[in-house]
Amino acid sequence: MIRAENVTKIFTGRGVTVRAVDGVSTKVDKGEVVCIIGPSGSGKSTFIRCVNGLEKFTEGHVFIDGVDIADRKTNINKIRAEVGMVFQQFNLFPHKTVLENLTLAQRRVRKRNKKDAQEKARALLLKVGIGEKESEYPSRLSGGQQQRVAIARALAMDPKVMLFDEPTSALDPEMVGEVLDVMKTLAREGMTMMVVTHEMGFAREVADRVLFMDEGKVVEEGTPEHFFIEPREDRTKLFLKQVL
Amino acid sequence: MIATDKVWPWKLLLAVILIVTAAGIYGSVSRIDYEWRWYRVPQYFLYKAEDVIKTPFDGVVKNVSVSGSEAVVDLVSLDGEQQQLIVDGETVKVDAGEDLFEGDTIGFVYEWNMGPLLTGLWTTMWISAVSSVFGLLIGLIAGLMKISKNYTVRTLAAIYVEVIRGTPLLVQIFIAYFFFGTVFNLDRNVAGIGALALFAGAYVAEIIRAGIQSIAKGQMEAARSLGMSMPQAMIDVILPQAFKRILPPLSGQFISLIKDSSLVSVIAITDLTKSGREIITSTFATFEIWLVVAAMYLIVTSILSQFVFYLERRYRVSD
Ligand SMILES: Nc1ncnc2c1ncn2[C@@H]1O[C@H](COP(=O)(O)OP(=O)(O)OP(=O)(O)O)[C@@H](O)[C@H]1O
Ligand SMILES: [Mg+2]
Numbered sequence: 001m002i003r004a005e006n007v008t009k010i011f012t013g014r015g016v017t018v019r020a021v022d023g024v025s026t027k028v029d030k031g032e033v034v035c036i037i038g039p040s041g042s043g044k045s046t047f048i049r050c051v052n053g054l055e056k057f058t059e060g061h062v063f064i065d066g067v068d069i070a071d072r073k074t075n076i077n078k079i080r081a082e083v084g085m086v087f088q089q090f091n092l093f094p095h096k097t098v099l100e101n102l103t104l105a106q107r108r109v110r111k112r113n114k115k116d117a118q119e120k121a122r123a124l125l126l127k128v129g130i131g132e133k134e135s136e137y138p139s140r141l142s143g144g145q146q147q148r149v150a151i152a153r154a155l156a157m158d159p160k161v162m163l164f165d166e167p168t169s170a171l172d173p174e175m176v177g178e179v180l181d182v183m184k185t186l187a188r189e190g191m192t193m194m195v196v197t198h199e200m201g202f203a204r205e206v207a208d209r210v211l212f213m214d215e216g217k218v219v220e221e222g223t224p225e226h227f228f229i230e231p232r233e234d235r236t237k238l239f240l241k242q243v244l
Numbered sequence: 245m246i247a248t249d250k251v252w253p254w255k256l257l258l259a260v261i262l263i264v265t266a267a268g269i270y271g272s273v274s275r276i277d278y279e280w281r282w283y284r285v286p287q288y289f290l291y292k293a294e295d296v297i298k299t300p301f302d303g304v305v306k307n308v309s310v311s312g313s314e315a316v317v318d319l320v321s322l323d324g325e326q327q328q329l330i331v332d333g334e335t336v337k338v339d340a341g342e343d344l345f346e347g348d349t350i351g352f353v354y355e356w357n358m359g360p361l362l363t364g365l366w367t368t369m370w371i372s373a374v375s376s377v378f379g380l381l382i383g384l385i386a387g388l389m390k391i392s393k394n395y396t397v398r399t400l401a402a403i404y405v406e407v408i409r410g411t412p413l414l415v416q417i418f419i420a421y422f423f424f425g426t427v428f429n430l431d432r433n434v435a436g437i438g439a440l441a442l443f444a445g446a447y448v449a450e451i452i453r454a455g456i457q458s459i460a461k462g463q464m465e466a467a468r469s470l471g472m473s474m475p476q477a478m479i480d481v482i483l484p485q486a487f488k489r490i491l492p493p494l495s496g497q498f499i500s501l502i503k504d505s506s507l508v509s510v511i512a513i514t515d516l517t518k519s520g521r522e523i524i525t526s527t528f529a530t531f532e533i534w535l536v537v538a539a540m541y542l543i544v545t546s547i548l549s550q551f552v553f554y555l556e557r558r559y560r561v562s563d
Contacts, residue, residue: 052469054465054468054469077468077471077472077473078471079471080468080469080470080471081470081471082471083469084469084470085466085469087462087465087466089460089462091460091462091463091465091466092466093463093466093467093481093485094485095484095485095488104470104472104480104481105467105470105471105472108472108476108480109470109471109472109476150466153470154469154470157470157471
């Protein structure tokens with residue numbers, strides 16, 4: 001489903017160059033949930049943003065369903081419609097109601113008519129547990145509710161893959177659970193997911209595979225059992241000791 | 245100190261300052277030898293035009309009937325052609341049965357016409373309105389160009405903004421009229437509106453650029469991550485949010501444009517300012533006319549400011 005080959009992202013600016021992502025290769029199969037963990041500044045966000053082309057990488061390839069997204073001939077908008085993304089800061093459209101947040105891209109990109117788009121939107125709002133808020137503006141919702149709307153907005157495009165970049169890091173602790181529950185449901189239903197997270201409990205419970213990144217590189221990769229119980233690398237051990 | 249600040253002493257102080265200022269001005273003016281002729285001003289707003297109505301052919305007055313302030317005169321020509329003319333009731337010069345020759349005066353009609361101050365105001369308004377519309381378009385395009393990733397596009401827009409903001413509007417109007425106007429054979433109105441629109445556009449471009457850049461980057465990323473194209477994201481997500489934010493500076497810019505438009509009077513466009521000057525050359529009521537002209541600009545700009553203020557408040561409520 002997703003295949004990354006030697007993805008490298010170098011930021012240059014004001015005389016400094018940062019190898020934010022340094023030769024990352026991995027793949028995510030259909031129905032698989034992969035969690036990416038690692039210390040702050042290790043390049044997790046940058047990497048996951050390369051996967052849907054929000055960040056133009058310097059080297060390497062990302063294939064979505066076999067299509068090379070860095071290829072000039074690829075229509076990136078078409079790819080992105082198949083790859084949902086959820087951000088740490090929710091990024092809901094504040095000038096649109098909850099329902100409009102969910103219907104906008106369906107109508108513009110998927111070219112659905114208003115009725116179909118709204119039907120789809122209402123079903124998804126119900127699914128993430130905020131059916132009654134459809135005509136509110138995002139600023140009237142709690143963080144947890146906003147993030148669930150953001151998940152529903154991505155799902156409304158019927159994506160084949162969902163990318164999550166620390167979806168619970170900006171939330172008050174009491175709201176983390178409701179968002180993780182939605183994500184767990186998705187995983188159970190067989191959604192292919194790539195999740196950058198600091199929630200070790202979630203990674204342990206839901207992930208099929210865990211990637212540990214440090215300084216732009218994948219240091220260790222394995223099943224949660226292997227990863228949390230008998231990590232090989234010293235850096236992984238040190239990191240786990242700090243966060244667990 | 246007393247925690248509750250009373251407003252009325254300050255209002256009183258304000259009134260005193262204003263009254264003293266006015267009295268001071270009045271005192272200074274009365275010391276110079278100037279004859280105020282305020283009674284001359286109203287005719288430059290509205291005046292009654294007199295139009296003479298004449299007989300179109302040789303013939304006879306068949307009937308004269310006065311109804312209200314109007315008189316209806318029925319004429320028959322020598323070869324039987326009928327005609328009805330309407331004149332002001334008090335000015336009828338003919339009676340029934342009278343013989344008339346072509347060109348005889350039957351009476352007068354009076355009509356209220358807009359004086360030069362109102363026609364000038366009208367010119368100022370439509371020139372400002374048209375310039376604002378084009379200025380907004382130019383500014384939107386230049387503002388979007390300024391945030392383009394393409395170096396050439398970005399730099400072109402930056403040069404435009406720098407050139408316009410770095411030169412006086414008066415000089416721009418002269419160049420638009422005498423240089424471009426001559427080269428491309430432009431009408432003075434086109435040159436004037438063009439200069440004003442380009443001038444406003446440069447400032448609008450900066451306002452729009454700042455407005456767009458003030459919208460969090462995550463908004464564009466969220467829209468693009470859903471598969472929306474760059475123009476779709478701009479139109480549906482970024483610009484509506486940016487416009488809300490730039491409404492106050494933008495409307496301020498357009499209100500300024502109404503005042504700045506007075507400079508087009510130098511290329512003989514008869515706007516409010518030019519009308520004022522023309523009236524003065526024939527009446528020498530210099531003080532009165534300039535004060536009235538200033539008041540007229542002030543009234544228009546304050547009405548617009550109040551309207552914008554109202555819009556802003558309405559918007560804030562919908563948030
Ligand atoms: N736009 C940018 N320009 C320059 N450097 C950047 C940019 N974005 C990220 N970086 C740098 O790239 C490195 C990786 O950043 P990234 O945000 O991917 O880390 P992260 O693993 O997501 O960290 P966190 O857990 O704090 O979110 C950091 O050193 C960061 O300073
Ligand atoms: Mg990050």
